[in-house]
Amino acid sequence: MNRTIYHLSHIDLDGYSCQLIMKFTPYKIFNYNANYGAEVRQKLEMILENIKKSSDNALILITDLNLTADESRWLNSEVNNLNENKKDIKITLLDHHGSGEDSANKYEWYYLDTTRCATKITYDYVKEHFEFDEPTWMEAFVDVVNAVDLWKQEEVANFEYGKVCMRLVNETRELNRVMFAKEDTKYKLSLLLEATKLLGKENAPILLDDKIHSLKKSFFMNDKNNTLDNLATKYVVELLGKARKEKTIYYKGYRGYLSYGVGNTSIIGNGFLTAYPEYDFIVDVSYRGTMSLRANNKVSVAQISKEWANGGGHPNAAGGRIIGFKEQYRYDRVKKQIEKIINDKEAVAGDLEYKKENI
Numbered sequence: 001m002n003r004t005i006y007h008l009s010h011i012d013l014d015g016y017s018c019q020l021i022m023k024f025t026p027y028k029i030f031n032y033n034a035n036y037g038a039e040v041r042q043k044l045e046m047i048l049e050n051i052k053k054s055s056d057n058a059l060i061l062i063t064d065l066n067l068t069a070d071e072s073r074w075l076n077s078e079v080n081n082l083n084e085n086k087k088d089i090k091i092t093l094l095d096h097h098g099s100g101e102d103s104a105n106k107y108e109w110y111y112l113d114t115t116r117c118a119t120k121i122t123y124d125y126v127k128e129h130f131e132f133d134e135p136t137w138m139e140a141f142v143d144v145v146n147a148v149d150l151w152k153q154e155e156v157a158n159f160e161y162g163k164v165c166m167r168l169v170n171e172t173r174e175l176n177r178v179m180f181a182k183e184d185t186k187y188k189l190s191l192l193l194e195a196t197k198l199l200g201k202e203n204a205p206i207l208l209d210d211k212i213h214s215l216k217k218s219f220f221m222n223d224k225n226n227t228l229d230n231l232a233t234k235y236v237v238e239l240l241g242k243a244r245k246e247k248t249i250y251y252k253g254y255r256g257y258l259s260y261g262v263g264n265t266s267i268i269g270n271g272f273l274t275a276y277p278e279y280d281f282i283v284d285v286s287y288r289g290t291m292s293l294r295a296n297n298k299v300s301v302a303q304i305s306k307e308w309a310n311g312g313g314h315p316n317a318a319g320g321r322i323i324g325f326k327e328q329y330r331y332d333r334v335k336k337q338i339e340k341i342i343n344d345k346e347a348v349a350g351d352l353e354y355k356k357e358n359i
Helices: 013-022 038-053 069-084 098-106 118-129 138-149 156-170 181-198 204-220 228-242 265-275 301-309 331-357
Strands: 004-009 029-033 058-063 089-095 110-112 248-251 254-260 281-285 290-295 312-314 317-321
Touching (some): 004 038, 013 058, 013 138, 013 156, 013 181, 029 038, 029 181, 038 069, 058 118, 069 089, 069 098, 098 110, 118 138, 138 156, 156 204, 181 204, 265 281, 301 317, 301 331
Parallel strands (some): 004 029, 058 089
Antiparallel strands (some): 290 317, 312 317
């Protein structure tokens, strides 16, 4: 198959396990992940935008996500339009949620089977249709995911190990999957890959449960050992630093850094400002539109917060809430909202200054 694969999957054990299977194919793959609701559409829009920028033939692979009738109709139409304009794009959707039945009955690219989890469907599909360098543990791991995702408690060994694997994915919150989508997926897949090494061992669920903390630390550790919080903070600050070009904002001549949903601003924000002293402030916006700002004696973020969102606080630590903020699953759209606030506030300030000068 001579196609670049754009793989959109769910954000649970089943969804990431589908992507783990695809790691053992030889194709060029870009991974995306989404929960249900508006995030699915936004991630599909992102995929289509990236396909348009590429000259490669493409496969949009969707696993462990059912599309609504409207989403299926829209995606089918978008791909047909691109193909009519000399693109070569195919869609394959592999899912097990019965709520997708209407779409499955209408579109040949929509494969639905409610008797298997998405990981097992993907595994069987890949073996039949793709080149696949299957590791020896793969089938056993697929059975584990299938047991816990379909809640087959009678398969005691697989079910119990699957529960720990499920928590392994659900509690990996150190990286934000909007800001650091690529790294977050890599993190989760690396942990699942480590989990496969204990398959079949006596007391495997307990062994994995005991190892979770050390597995997390191993991912973030670069040189010397430290607490998980410190290791993850250093890793996140380095990621923020690498993305400075696209995530820098300016307000009234001050240089700021805009992050989204990173959290822990006191530690990460101050860590960033220490590592990159050319910045005057950092602001982290949550999914609900609350702002947390930090500075290092170069500007009053209490004043910035007041001007942006009627917030307040201390000169070096402040917060507020953006009225009317729309939750986004794409950083570029968050930045547009914040830059509009900045531009509007600077325009108002400019008008006031003009009026003062001309009174």
